[in-house]
Amino acid sequence: MTGSFASIVSEGLRKAFEAADGSALDAIDDVSFSIPPGTLTAFVGPDGAGKTTLMRMMAGLLTPDVGSLRVLGVDVRRDPQEVQSRISYMPQRFGLYEDLSVQENLDLYADLHGVTPEDRARRFSRLLRMTGLERFTRRPAGNLSGGMKQKLGLACTLVRVPDLLLLDEPSVGVDPLSRRDLWRILAQLIEEEGLSVVVSTAYMDEAERCEQVFVLNQGRLLAQGTPRELRGRAEGLTYVAEPREGMHARELQARLIDARERIADAVPRGGAVRFIRSPESGDADLGDLLHDAIMREQPAELEDAFMLLLREHVAGAGSDAGSPALAVDDGSLPRHARDGGDTVIRVRELVRKFGDFTAVANTSFDVRRGEIFGLLGPNGAGKTTTFRMLCGLLPATSGELDVAGVNLRTARAAARARIGYVAQRFSLYSNLSVRENLEFFAGAYGLRGRTLKRRVGETLERFGLDPSATSGLLPLGYKQRLAMAAGLIHEPDILFLDEPTSGIDPLARRAFWRAITALSQAGVTVVVTTHFMEEAEYCDRIAIQDAGRLLALGTPREVRERAGDGEEADMNRAFISIVEQARANGNDDRAAA
Structure with a gap:
């Protein structure tokens, strides 16, 4: 395909940045591709793959170091302003003005782009209707939920x-x-206006909607083709295994993912485990891993091909990015007596108000020792507020809240000594070494002398961390590994994880959950929030909140059954079904947004 018939043409494109240690980092390394006009195209890859760098070059915001890049027939290097006058670009962190209302933000961007009063009246009406923001034009952007902000x-x-x-x-x-x-809005725009769209994403279900998919990792283009063509790479290698009675799917998944020579990927789904056999191994090699689990072959999905490509590339690069962040529970982990009847978190009629606004309303549940408990909900549902109250970071307005045997309404400091906390965003000291961070947090948790030294040494070994490495220069997966190490250094009874895998790649995400499984086996109680519905399948029980109210509470299987989709249901569909049913039955208009 020649450049005159393509929306975007890249040839031998390279872009490097100087890392903090002075070395050169190849963000884009010899990438060539062509995108036809009038299509929906996806660039997929883990964090750090180069997607954002590539998008910024296509938007004329970054200049390529080497190679050529033509967008809409324009050489981006020579005339970036011409490109910018003809495209629209939405970065990951779009620049909304949070003190301005929804309508004022629209007016501001219309002014910046010189949209005439006649055109903006028609355009605003349609965009507000499509995004469901018609009722919220006077609301400050800063008061919108995350999903509403993305729509705006x-x-x-x-x-x-x-x-x-x-x-x-x-x-x-x-x-x-x-x-x-968001994808419904995009589909409508593409159909009605014939828009050409290029999207970067880490979600394979989104890439499945596209006509062409490019797979990136570490700045290299690993593969390209239609979703069907890429799926073909994993045909005959994808299976589902049903664990035996009484065995949690995550335990079988852990056994499979540990066998990296024979298994390319494994993830819980629908009470079973979906896994990819390595191309070099055969079915006969799996018997000792599966034991009495029932295995059957499955049609390949785009994510299967994606994970195969990543595994092959990581192996070829000699990286250990896919290795478990924590050793299998071999008895070396701190032991916590595990008793299914031992309640370590007790919540009764919990309420949190901010002025006249009720963020959490009359919520009640228990969490047992050694349980992995998931808090799920749409943006703005109240789960983060609930989570912060459980951690002792936010006082409750009313209700009863006991954590690790301590009443958080009256003794938050005493409870915090029994818990560990890993924030959504890396919150350690970036300029300190790994060892210095661990020593600091060990001291903050009250460890001293020989005990501190012993715990730091054990933690470094257990998590496979380089003690001299500068924390801020670590890859995201290792940063998250360090954050969890810091949260566990005082051997807490309960570990709180706030969207722990947000922003890290699928390989690191699998390794992270392998670590959580090991902790649960050792009797540590884990409370986690996440937007990845596949991660709900790792939990013993999950709670779904919306508009501050508890909508569902139970095992993943019970929640899927409540949604009416049965044992084989996809958790993503079950989540949407439960939230929509509740909203249809009268949840407030905040949830409807």
């Missing part, structure tokens, strides 16, 4: 009709319901 960002991006729309991970950090709504 898309509306501001589209106040004019571009020749090409570039979207850099538009659904990052938003819940399944908001993701679905």
Whole structure:
């Protein structure tokens, strides 16, 4: 395909940055591709793959170091302003003005793009209707939920009709319901206006919607083709295994993912485990791993091909990015007596208000020792507020809240000594070494002398961390590994994880959950929030909240059955079904947004 018939043409494209240690980092390394006009195209890859760098070059915001890049027939290096005048670009963190209302944000972007009063009236009406923001035009952008902010960002991006729309991970950090709504809006725009769209994403279900998919990792283009063509790479290698009675799917998944010579990937799904056999191994090699689990072959999915490509590339590069972040529970972990009847978190009629606004309303549940308990909900549902109250970071307005045998209403400091906490964003000291961070947090938790030295040494070994490495220069997966190490150094009874895998790649995500499984086997109680519905399958029980109210509580299987989709249901669909049913039955209009 020649450049005159393509929306975007890249040839031998390279872009490097100087790392903090002075070395050169190849963000884009010899990438060539061509995108035809009028298509929906996806760039997929883990964090650090180069997706954002590539999108910024296509938007004329970064200049290539080597190679050529033509967008809409324009050489980006020579005339970036011409490119910017014809495209619309929505970065991951779109620049909304949070003190301005929804309408004022739209007006501001229309002014910036010179949209006429006649055109903006028509355009605003349609965009507000499509995004469901018609009732919220006077609300400050800062008071919107994460999903609503993403919708407003898309509306501001589209106040004019571009020749090409570039979207850099538009659904990052938003819940399944908001993701679905965003893609419905995109589909409508593509159908009605014939937009050419290029999107970067870490979600394979989103890439499945596209006509062409490019797979990136560490700045290299690993593969390209239609979703069907890419799926073909995993045909005959994908299976599902049903664990024996009484065995949790995550335990079987852990056994499979530990066998990296024979298994390329494994993930719980629908009470079973979906896994990919390595191309070099045969069915006969799996018997000792599966024991009496029932195995059957499955049609390949795009994610299967994606994980195969990543595994092959990581192995070829000699990286250990896919290795478990924590050793299998071999008895070396701190032991916590595990008793299914031992309640370590007790919540009764919990309420949190901010002025006249009720963020959490009359919520009640228990969490047992050694349990992995998931808090799920759409953006703005109240789960983060609930989570912060459980951690002792936010006082409750009313209700009863006992954590590790301590009443958090009256003795939050005493409870915090029994818990560990890993924040959503890396919150350690970036300029300190790994060892210095661990020593600091060990001291903050009250460890001293020989005990501190012993715990730091054990933690470094257990988590496979380089003690001299500068924390801020670690890859995201290792940063998260360090954050969990710091949260566990005082051997807490309970570990709180706030969207722990947000922003880290699928290989590191699998390794992270392998670590959580090991902790649970050792009797540590884990409370986790997540927007990845596949991760709900690792939990013993999950709670779904919306508009501050508890909608569902039970095992993943019970929640799927409540949604009416049966044992084989996809958790993503079950989540959406439960939230929509509750909203249809009268949840407030905050949830409807």
